Amino acid sequence: MTLTRTLTNVGKARETYRSSVSGLNGMKVTVTPASVTLAPGRSATVTITLRRGSAPWDRYVTGSIGWRGKAHSARIPVAARPWGIMPRPYGDDGEEFGRMTSGASGSIQPGFTGRFAGRSTGYTPMQRTSYSMPAGVYGGVFDPGAAGVKKFDFTVPANTAGIMVETNTEDPNTNLDLYLYKGDTLIYSSDRFWTSAEQAYKFLPEPGRYTAYVFAQFPGGPVVDFQFGHAIVGRNAKYPGATLTLPSTAERGATQSFTLKPNKPLPEGDFWAYTEYSHDGAVIPGNLVYTQQSSWQ
Known part of the structure; x- marks a missing residue:
């Protein structure tokens, strides 16, 4: 991508501004000319070219391009996303598009x-297991430590292409929700109203410890029977x-x-x-x- 920007000397003396790049890891950034000298009130147009080097495809990298003189400086923030297989980063529902x-x-x-x-x-198959848990408050609010919530911990190794977790129940009077966390950070929530066929996923997840929570928002009885499934797909697996x-x-x-x-x-x-x-x-x-x-x- 090539774009232009205009620099204006708003000071009262002639000044030379030299460009620099901060962040934008994995991107090749070229600023032409690399420096400009401007009299007071005068402007110059600079050309900025962004090319992918080792930056990840379909992921944003951020940083800035700056120009600094003896008395003044200017800076523009930059977010770049090398387009691999999807021009849109997210769908209308906020989920990563097309993955x-x-x-x-x-x-x-x-x-x-x-x-x-x-x-x-x-x-590779989705592994499913049946579980039971005591019901919590009918129509309650999700709380990881409350009754009516079942916790599942699992480890995601390096070079994982994706993780999928899902839950379901045969009880038509029960509504389940599903939450996926990495540490204390919510990665994905699947809490559509009155359906227990919930699914959460993460594409190219960071390795580490993850936790999935199944929450019976509306339990159909004192005991909630449900299924929990998960799959971890290795990027280089066979x-x-x-x-x-x-x-x-x-x-x-x-x-x-x-x-x-x-x-x-x-x-x-x-x-x-x-x-x-x-x-x-x-x-x-x-x-x-x-x-x-x-x-x-």
Whole structure:
């Protein structure tokens, strides 16, 4: 990206301003000219070029560009997001846009043009277990330490592509909510009104200890029976094979479709995989891909 900005000497003496860059880790920033000399009241136009170096794809990096003279300085804040497979950072619902997709038919919108390729980890199953917990206050407010809340701790290793947690109940009179934390920081909440089919996820999570809380906001009785499931997809893992089919070339901004089909029939259940792309030697994180195998299929 190339843009221009105007610098004006608001002082009463001739002054030379030299540019500098702070932050913007992984971005290649060029300011032309690197310094300007201005008489009082005079202006100059500078050109700023931002290119991705080692910055992560589809993630914001922040910093600033400044100009400093003997008596005055100017500074502009900068946020840059190298466009990998999604031009929009978030959907209308506030969730990261385009990261969750079905293996039967997924899509990306590349920020580049030319040849590209992809790979997949294959599918790993969602692990589900049944639980019971005492009910709390009917229609209460979520409190991690209160009754009617079940806590699940798990560790996310380095190089994890994504974590998914979900909960459900067969009791139509119970409404469950789901919260995902890393330490004391809320990562994701799934608390839609009157549905217990809740899901929380994190794409490319930081490694460490995570906690999921299942909250029975409206318990249907004194004991709440429910299921809790989770999947941790390793970025470099090799699960049972799947075939990734996608075009061999990409066009910037155009929607590219792909499919990810298991090579062999999977057992009954829900499964997750990770896809990753490459273009001109650059590796670009892709999607968390879902498929389901039912007993009637």
